Amino acid sequence: MEKAMHQSHGVGYAEYGRKLSKMLNVEKRRESSYKKSLNVVKDIERQVHR
Template sequence: MEKAMQQSHGVGYTEYSQKLEKRLQIEKEREKNYRESRRLVSEVDRQIHR
């Protein structure tokens, strides 16, 4: 998990778990990425079912 966190967000799990500001920033980024991916899936789905 440490390596994945480092690769994805440039911060290790230890820092993530100890620094609230960093954790909030990462979670905000994750939420943005999730919403964008859902938007893209929805767009592709609409194009497929025309």
């Protein structure tokens, strides 16, 4: 989990847990990524149902 966290967000899990600013940045990026993926799914569904 530590390695994945570091590769994905550039922050180790221990640092993520200690620093609120790091945690907020990671969570903002996760939310942004989630919203982008939802938009991709919507676009694909629209194309399929034409």
